[in-house]
Amino acid sequence: MGVTGAVGQELLALLSQRKFPVAELRPLASARSAGGKVSFGGKDWVIQEATPDAFAGLDFAIFSAGGSVSLALAHEAVKRGCTVIDNSSAFRMQTDVPLVVPEINAEALDAHRGIIANPNCSTAIALMGLTPLHRAFGLKRFVASTYQAVSGTGAEAMRELDTQVRAWVKGESSPPKVYPHTIAFNVIPHVDSFLEDGYTKEEMKMLHEGRKILGHPTLRVTTTCVRVPVFRAHSIAISAEFERPVDLAVARRVINEFPGTELCDNPSTKTYPMPLDYAGKEKCGVGRLRKDSLFDNGLSLWICGDQLWKGAALNAVQIAEALVARGKLRIT
Numbered sequence: 001m002g003v004t005g006a007v008g009q010e011l012l013a014l015l016s017q018r019k020f021p022v023a024e025l026r027p028l029a030s031a032r033s034a035g036g037k038v039s040f041g042g043k044d045w046v047i048q049e050a051t052p053d054a055f056a057g058l059d060f061a062i063f064s065a066g067g068s069v070s071l072a073l074a075h076e077a078v079k080r081g082c083t084v085i086d087n088s089s090a091f092r093m094q095t096d097v098p099l100v101v102p103e104i105n106a107e108a109l110d111a112h113r114g115i116i117a118n119p120n121c122s123t124a125i126a127l128m129g130l131t132p133l134h135r136a137f138g139l140k141r142f143v144a145s146t147y148q149a150v151s152g153t154g155a156e157a158m159r160e161l162d163t164q165v166r167a168w169v170k171g172e173s174s175p176p177k178v179y180p181h182t183i184a185f186n187v188i189p190h191v192d193s194f195l196e197d198g199y200t201k202e203e204m205k206m207l208h209e210g211r212k213i214l215g216h217p218t219l220r221v222t223t224t225c226v227r228v229p230v231f232r233a234h235s236i237a238i239s240a241e242f243e244r245p246v247d248l249a250v251a252r253r254v255i256n257e258f259p260g261t262e263l264c265d266n267p268s269t270k271t272y273p274m275p276l277d278y279a280g281k282e283k284c285g286v287g288r289l290r291k292d293s294l295f296d297n298g299l300s301l302w303i304c305g306d307q308l309w310k311g312a313a314l315n316a317v318q319i320a321e322a323l324v325a326r327g328k329l330r331i332t
């Protein structure tokens with residue numbers, strides 16, 4: 001669902017690349033795209049309009065078409081025997097919906113009732129770096145600042161950055177449509193809508209989704225989310241405080257041993273994770289590791305990850321793979 005979108009296109013590529021055993025593909029989008037075609041597995045498949053009956057006979061659906069479409073159609077799909085993996089924020093905080101990063105809490109899949117939520121992209125990437133440290137030292141609280149790529153907003157936002165850069169080179173201007181301000185050669189400290197207390201919804205996802213995924217109800221988090229003129233891959237600067245003293249050598253080892261995460265950290269060779277290096281990469285990279293000068297038992301770090309992949313399409317495919325491996329594709 002949402003096959004023509006930024007995430008949908010990556011889903012097709014990953015299902016193929018990871019040799020997911022697909023007998024029938026049913027590409028779904030809005031009525032605008034119905035009748036068009038996508039290539040997959042050496043065949044062309046006709047895009048259909050997403051309606052309740054479009055899910056009949058399917059084992060599972062990956063939804064990437066926004067929250068309102070998920071709210072309208074996810075339960076319809078489940079009623080027709082189809083397990084839904086949802087990329088939107090519509091169901092993430094519902095208690096009967098598992099919110100899953102397979103490397104962290106795959107066991108939560110076993111209790112699913114038909115809908116499984118894929119986490120917010122910045123939260124998933126932050127936790128890929130923080131989880132091994134949490135297991136080693138006990139995470140108490142952290143401060144996060146994000147540097148979020150435009151593909152996190154979707155295909156239209158990627159076109160907006162491209163158009164504005166080209167206009168700038170020609171000495172022309174191209175007014176913003178997707179973002180409230182020009183994104184080319186700028187940074188916008190505003191991702192998602194503002195709440196009454198001054199935080200944005202995106203910033204609060206790091207706290208609420210982080211607590212749910214880690215099973216850590218007392219975790220404290222403050223986040224500032226910033227959109228940057230990068231096409232693909234989010235970066236996050238984090239200062240974290242732990243229950244126990246942090247040993248840097250142990251921190252480096254547990255990060256590197258954690259599946260889906262790698263250490264990319266060598267100041268002497270100017271080595272640290274950057275979006276250009278982590279776009280189109282399955283692993284998230286952690287670097288700039290140092291004892292934090294603010295917190296007791298503190299560590300500062302920098303994480304990069306492809307949010308179209310680990311923050312959306314790859315994580316969704318990994319959830320599907322884990323469901324199959326655990327024999328939990330169907331509701332029992």
Ligand SMILES: NC(=O)c1ccc[n+]([C@@H]2O[C@H](COP(=O)([O-])OP(=O)(O)OC[C@H]3O[C@@H](n4cnc5c(N)ncnc54)[C@H](OP(=O)(O)O)[C@@H]3O)[C@@H](O)[C@H]2O)c1
Binds near residue numbers: 003308
């Ligand atoms: N981009 C990311 O990095 C990212 C990360 C995590 C989660 N997500 C979530 O994933 C979802 C998709 O994001 P995206 O970035 O791929 O957006 P996008 O590039 O704007 O694509 C949106 C997709 O939704 C389809 N769609 C729109 N209205 C529809 C409707 N009424 N019925 C059926 N399909 C409809 C569009 O189809 P048409 O072409 O026919 O309009 C298109 O395929 C969103 O919920 C987003 O929050 C995105």
